[in-house]
Every structure is written in structure tokens, then in C-alpha cells.
Amino acid sequence: MNPNPNDAAQRAEAEPARYLLRPAGRADLPGLERIAHARAIGINSLPRDRAQLADKLARSEDAFNSDDDASGEEIYLFVLVDTRSDEVLGCSGIAASAGFHDRFYSYRNEFIVQASAALGVVNRTHILHLCHDLTGVTLLTSFYVDPSLAQTCWPQLLSRGRLLYIARHRGRFAERIAAESPGLSDESGRSPFWDAVGRRFFDMDYPQAETLTGGRSKSFIADLMPQAPIYVPLLPEAAQLAIGQLHPVAELPFRILIDEGFDAESYLDIFDGGPTVEARFELLRSVRHLRSLRVAGLIEPTPELPASLAPWQVLANGGGADFRATLAPVTRSGPGAINLAPRVAGVLQRQAGEQLQAVALDAPVANAEGLA
Amino acid sequence: MMLARPMRADDAAAVQTLQQRGGLAIPGVALRDGHDDIVWLVEDRPDGRLLASARLVAAAGLDEPLASYHVGCVVHAARELQLFHRLRTLYLSHDHTGASALTDVAVAPEADATAVLPLLARAVLLWIAEHRERYAPRLIAPLPGVSDATGTSPFWRGLGQHFLAADPAQALATHGRGWKAHASALMPRHPLYASFLPAAAQAAIGQAHPVAASLFQVLRDEGLRYENHIDFVDGGPILEAELDQLTAVAGSRRARLALVDTLPPDAARHDVLALGDSPRLRRLDGIWIDGRFLALREQAQESNWHEGLPVHVALA
Numbered sequence: 201m202n203p204n205p206n207d208a209a210q211r212a213e214a215e216p217a218r219y220l221l222r223p224a225g226r227a228d229l230p231g232l233e234r235i236a237h238a239r240a241i242g243i244n245s246l247p248r249d250r251a252q253l254a255d256k257l258a259r260s261e262d263a264f265n266s267d268d269d270a271s272g273e274e275i276y277l278f279v280l281v282d283t284r285s286d287e288v289l290g291c292s293g294i295a296a297s298a299g300f301h302d303r304f305y306s307y308r309n310e311f312i313v314q315a316s317a318a319l320g321v322v323n324r325t326h327i328l329h330l331c332h333d334l335t336g337v338t339l340l341t342s343f344y345v346d347p348s349l350a351q352t353c354w355p356q357l358l359s360r361g362r363l364l365y366i367a368r369h370r371g372r373f374a375e376r377i378a379a380e381s382p383g384l385s386d387e388s389g390r391s392p393f394w395d396a397v398g399r400r401f402f403d404m405d406y407p408q409a410e411t412l413t414g415g416r417s418k419s420f421i422a423d424l425m426p427q428a429p430i431y432v433p434l435l436p437e438a439a440q441l442a443i444g445q446l447h448p449v450a451e452l453p454f455r456i457l458i459d460e461g462f463d464a465e466s467y468l469d470i471f472d473g474g475p476t477v478e479a480r481f482e483l484l485r486s487v488r489h490l491r492s493l494r495v496a497g498l499i500e501p502t503p504e505l506p507a508s509l510a511p512w513q514v515l516a517n518g519g520g521a522d523f524r525a526t527l528a529p530v531t532r533s534g535p536g537a538i539n540l541a542p543r544v545a546g547v548l549q550r551q552a553g554e555q556l557q558a559v560a561l562d563a564p565v566a567n568a569e570g571l572a
Numbered sequence: 573m574m575l576a577r578p579m580r581a582d583d584a585a586a587v588q589t590l591q592q593r594g595g596l597a598i599p600g601v602a603l604r605d606g607h608d609d610i611v612w613l614v615e616d617r618p619d620g621r622l623l624a625s626a627r628l629v630a631a632a633g634l635d636e637p638l639a640s641y642h643v644g645c646v647v648h649a650a651r652e653l654q655l656f657h658r659l660r661t662l663y664l665s666h667d668h669t670g671a672s673a674l675t676d677v678a679v680a681p682e683a684d685a686t687a688v689l690p691l692l693a694r695a696v697l698l699w700i701a702e703h704r705e706r707y708a709p710r711l712i713a714p715l716p717g718v719s720d721a722t723g724t725s726p727f728w729r730g731l732g733q734h735f736l737a738a739d740p741a742q743a744l745a746t747h748g749r750g751w752k753a754h755a756s757a758l759m760p761r762h763p764l765y766a767s768f769l770p771a772a773a774q775a776a777i778g779q780a781h782p783v784a785a786s787l788f789q790v791l792r793d794e795g796l797r798y799e800n801h802i803d804f805v806d807g808g809p810i811l812e813a814e815l816d817q818l819t820a821v822a823g824s825r826r827a828r829l830a831l832v833d834t835l836p837p838d839a840a841r842h843d844v845l846a847l848g849d850s851p852r853l854r855r856l857d858g859i860w861i862d863g864r865f866l867a868l869r870e871q872a873q874e875s876n877w878h879e880g881l882p883v884h885v886a887l888a
Binding site for chain 1: 648649653655661731735736750754758761762765768769
């Protein structure tokens, strides 16, 4: 699809630093409330209850403002804001340590090979092994983007901006990083994987189990689940097919993570069978290619150097509550130095001579199809 | 009159025919032959017609693995959710390694199983009692599991088939009786939750095939019990017992045969295993007194049993 100049989203997309990623604060409650209610059943990691959401925002604000040593309990919520209207158009989050108060359960994909030379048979059997491997890893959470921006490059900012924040505060996060994705379920929240596995141990639908367990950690549920590995060939076909399958709403954030170098083959959500991606933080693409650059000058793109031809970057500045990130093209002015458009520098609150963090966007900017 | 005796070489063809006509196991489920196996037969006298047979294995699972599922129980509970689940588990085990085994039971279709099988069981148990040191502390007796209208086992179809895509009867024909030990190497080694199996497979756990109803009853009467082990192929129950706790073993006695013309009034029906060169078991009226077993001369002579013959007897 070619960019359509009459399409507001396309124009916005082509505009450097149109959207800003920044820490969410208590003042973002109305915007996040709208997002919480826009999300589909079963994939909601933002509470819909106003008081709970406010509490979460308060916790996040405290985490961003804290200078103390990290306890691991912190959650960080970011919002994607339209720099023109201040409207909240997306959010994303980080949980410093998965299962902080308790164990964090996953299924690990394993394969057992059994052979009988006498019978001429070699069997490779897929099993799901309940494990706590991901306990304590840092979790990427709460990804949501307004549908009007889904086909643009801005979801990249929403997802990858978090990595730049972690890179800035290495000591507050784990060496390994993971992200859960919702698995297959229908409109009513019914999941074929849950029906074949969890339901046998709960006698109830997953949404019902979620409601019953209330705010308790998922490990409460997991204590009821079978501890022995599950032999996949013994599951009904629909459940087998759901293993590692994404809910369609998760495709966009999932693809961004896969492009980052996350591994999607090893772990599953124990309830709906959705893939839980995982990686060593230092090996992620955005982290490996992250550079610290000096702003040499504030220069408007010239006709000889149009913004649309210059390489777009994920740009971030500041730490703690002052963190800000956006997407914009930069032009090189010398070793380790770049020129920024004044407006972009304004959004990032940078002056000439100051440093910022940058990593190439590497995703087509003007092509509406292009997030792959 | 019926009589039980060990199989001779010239019985081979007749035993094979009997196994085909009246074998109680689904083909392919039986234990493999061992070195010290004795096949016991029940025959009708005087015509010598074969009525039943069974194999007594001295020690099973020593040459190759003898696998079965142990049916266990785990409880998953969450008081806050008012959930209390008792779940059956299946764990592939070799718990019966070294046990003695009674297997390959066959009964002629025209024979009365309720009359023939007690004699067969007694022959085996008195033989063990007489030769106690040759046999293990524990005796197992696998019973055939249920099969559906097509003759296939729902337990195998719901479980084993996923790990070995073969029909047990076909596998037996292709690979011989050792196929089962090889097949067990392909079965799941982690505990299984029975609730993951199809309903028909779950229902087959520990259920004996109706053809084995009489055998089940006879072995129960002898004191064997289902102790939560099943055949890993068809899910049939494995009955078992500590041999020394069985009445036929603990309550049986050695004696010398004493032939009399009149029995005392407190004489009773006994199972009498005559020892010597050609062991035989039959039911006789008699009484054990001070190491002698008094039996009627007339009845004993039907079997050419003579005064002073060493016997092993138990109340019938």
C-alpha cells in the first residue's frame, strides 16, 4: 500500500518526533483507563478497575522516581503521547522481576527421543515441562497501541523504547528478559489449551478461574496444575495446535520482539499456551547496536538532505522519571556526532553539545505495510 | 475326573491349539517365555482331553525389562477455591522385576472354567509350596484388559498407540513375544495423569476382560489382589500376592500317601499334588495325620498312586 497523503496516520508517521514515549504518571489515569477498556478479554494486563489502575500508576511513578537500590518489585509503565494533542495513544510496561513474591511458572518445550532398534522405531516426543526458569527475569508487559497507529513505525518506539530505558538502568533489571503473549482464545475467552489442560484441574473456564483467583499471583493457580510433564501427543488436536500460537491481537508486538532477537521456541504460558519469548538482554539487537551520540547542531533538514532519506533512529534521553524517547531521522555530522532538527531536540529536551542514546530504527518508515 | 500335570514335549501341539482356541489374553500381551517356565495343564480323564493351561514363570523380568503402570494418586487442593482434586496417575515401573508369574492362561471353550481353573491354580500353588526356594516372595498374575467390538484395546489406542504406532497382535506376529519389552522402552517415562486419556482408555484402567471373570474370581479366592498395577499395553489388572500369605502355600503340608479302605468321619476334600517323577494334582477325600495323608485305596489307584508316595496337600 502506498502512503496516502490524506491519511492522518500516514502523515503523522512521516513526521519526525510526532509521538513521545515517556514514563506514565498519576495524571495519565484517564488516558490509561480508556486503553484498559479498549482491550480484548483475556489479554488484559492493565486492570480495568479505576482504583487498581491508579494504584498501578502510583507504583510505576514511584519506581521511576526511586533512587534506592532496586527491590525487584518495581513496575514501570510508559505512555505513547501525541506531542500535538497530549493524547495517550499507547502504553507499554516493564516488570523488574517476574514472579517477584513467588515463583513464575512456564511450560518449557522439551523433546524426548526414545528408540527401539529391535522394533525399528525412533520416536521424538514433544513434552511440556512445568518450570520456574523465568522466575526473576525482567518482563516486558502491557503493550497496547491505538489501532490508528498499528500500521506505522510508532509501535517500534513503544516496544523498543523500553529496552533503551533498561539499558540506561542496567542494575535495576535482570540479565534475562522475557515477554508473555496471549495465546489462542475465542471472543468469550475460551482457550483450547486451557480446556485440555488447566480445565481438568479446575472444572471451570479460564476467565472464571482468573476472576476467582482475583488479584492473587498466578502461582496460586499453578499449584493446582499437574507437576509432571505433559505429553503433547496425548492432548486433543485443538490443544496441540494451540501450543505456541499467538492470539491475533498479539501479532504486532510479538513480531517486534522476534525482530529484536527474542527466542519464541522455548517457553509457553501455562494457561493458554501462548508463547513466552525470552532472551539475554545484552544480545538483543537494539541493545547491541545502541550508541551514545553527541548532538552537534540543531539543523532543519535541507532539500539536499530531506528527513525522509536520512536514517531514522530510536532516540532516547534522560533517566528515571525524565526518560523520553522518540523516532526521528538524524544526519551525521562527524564521528559520534549528529545533527537534529530543532523540533526533535525540543521533544527530547536536548541542547546542542549534549548526549543522547540512539539505535537505528531499521523498519520502513514510509511504507504502511512495513513492520516485518 | 480332572487332573493337573506339567506339560510334556508331546503336548506342544495340543497346548498351542488350546491357546488359540481359549487363550484369555489379547494376543501380544502375554509375558515372554523364561528358562524355568513350567506349563501346567488340566486334562480330563480318562480321555486325556486338554481343558486348560497356564504358564508358571519362576522369575519374570530378569532377562529383559518387565514394565507395568503403577496406578497412583495425587491430590491437588486449593482451600481458597474450594477445589480438592484426587487424580489418578500412571507411572511406568518395573516393580515386578524378579517376581514369579502366572500367565498365558487358556481354557477350552467347552470346559467349565469355574471347575477347571481352581484345579489349575491349586496345582501351581502347591507346586510352588513344595519348591518354595525356586520361587520369588511375590506372585503376579496379569489379567487381560478389556477390548472393544473390533477386538482392540481402548487403553492401547488412547495411550500406547501414541508412542508405538502398532497393533499389539501384529507386533507379536512380527517380532515375537519379546516385542513387549522393546515396546516398553518407547512408553512415557514421566508420570501420566489419567485424566489426559480419552474416557474409554480411562475406563479400561485395571478392568479385566469379561472372558477372565472366572480366572479373576479363582485367583481372588486364593488370595491374590489388585494392587494398583496394570498391564502397560491393555490396562488389564495385575493381581498379586505375597506367596507365603496364601492359604494354599502357608496352609499346605507334605505327607506320605497312606491308602485305607475306610476314612475317618472328619476326612475332607483335599487338593493332592503327588510328587516324584511325574507330578500330578487331583482332588481326593482324605485327612492329614502326623505326616501321613490317608486316602481311599480305590480312588488313589485310579491314578496308580501307591502307598508311601510323597504328596503335598491342602484343604480344597
